[in-house]
Amino acid sequence: MHILTKEIYSLYQKPDYKIEKKNIMTGHWNYCEDGECGPINWEGAHGQHQSPIDIDLGGVERKDTVDAIKFVNYDKILKGSIVNNGHSVQIVPEEAVEHPEIYGGGLDQVYRLVQYHFHWGAHANEGAEHRVGGLSYPAELHLVHQGIENPDRLAVVGVFLRVGQEGKALAEEEQALRHIIEPGSTTTLDHISIGNKLPKNRTSFWRYEGSLTTPPCSEIVTWTLFTEPIDVTSQQLDLLRNLKDSEHVCLKKNFRPVQKLNDRTVYHIVARH
Numbered sequence: 001m002h003i004l005t006k007e008i009y010s011l012y013q014k015p016d017y018k019i020e021k022k023n024i025m026t027g028h029w030n031y032c033e034d035g036e037c038g039p040i041n042w043e044g045a046h047g048q049h050q051s052p053i054d055i056d057l058g059g060v061e062r063k064d065t066v067d068a069i070k071f072v073n074y075d076k077i078l079k080g081s082i083v084n085n086g087h088s089v090q091i092v093p094e095e096a097v098e099h100p101e102i103y104g105g106g107l108d109q110v111y112r113l114v115q116y117h118f119h120w121g122a123h124a125n126e127g128a129e130h131r132v133g134g135l136s137y138p139a140e141l142h143l144v145h146q147g148i149e150n151p152d153r154l155a156v157v158g159v160f161l162r163v164g165q166e167g168k169a170l171a172e173e174e175q176a177l178r179h180i181i182e183p184g185s186t187t188t189l190d191h192i193s194i195g196n197k198l199p200k201n202r203t204s205f206w207r208y209e210g211s212l213t214t215p216p217c218s219e220i221v222t223w224t225l226f227t228e229p230i231d232v233t234s235q236q237l238d239l240l241r242n243l244k245d246s247e248h249v250c251l252k253k254n255f256r257p258v259q260k261l262n263d264r265t266v267y268h269i270v271a272r273h
């Protein structure tokens, strides 16, 4: 297995408490702001191109010469597993012949969906990792894709979640969330339709180069953030907040604070159809 693939899998698939037992010093991290295992002390946290960021609407550069992102097999029904890894709830779709992939939209290669997971907060005024004009949505979905030609690169598609009646964002996972409250617990999902997790408008998005938002914070990610959010219900948000982390306390929040933009540019892409 490719070294980075290994890293991604160990990062996203292994329940963290197992890592912790093996190596307390390097395996343990959390979202406690002032704690020694908190975001300031994470491995790799001090790079110059870190994520998430605050998208300053006055400072973005508009681009309208880019084609739309092609979402291949996003309409297919997938099976997969859902795990509480102690930091988030993560869904890993089973390898399928018609596996979801993305390309175009200014991306440098074809990227394949590896997993998706959520970030949330203790109340409705926080939760998303990226901020928009200083404001926060209550949650954010990350669809993590790995490069096929160059697997050292990731393309993460971020979708902001706002509170609404429909709750499309977690409709297929809602029941399973009640069965994975303990860290390390996992169950299966028989019906995942990734397409339902994308907004209707897929032609307007922000794009910038950044990092993983969890240790080791590697600066290998091309970020795509849709400007249009999708709905999550307040009950679904409560189910997320009720999950337990590796210290067996409620996982009230799991978003990294915003990082400095430094010398980067954020583009607002309004793609051609």
Ligand SMILES: [Zn+2]
Pocket: 117, 118, 119, 142, 213
């Ligand atoms: Zn994430």
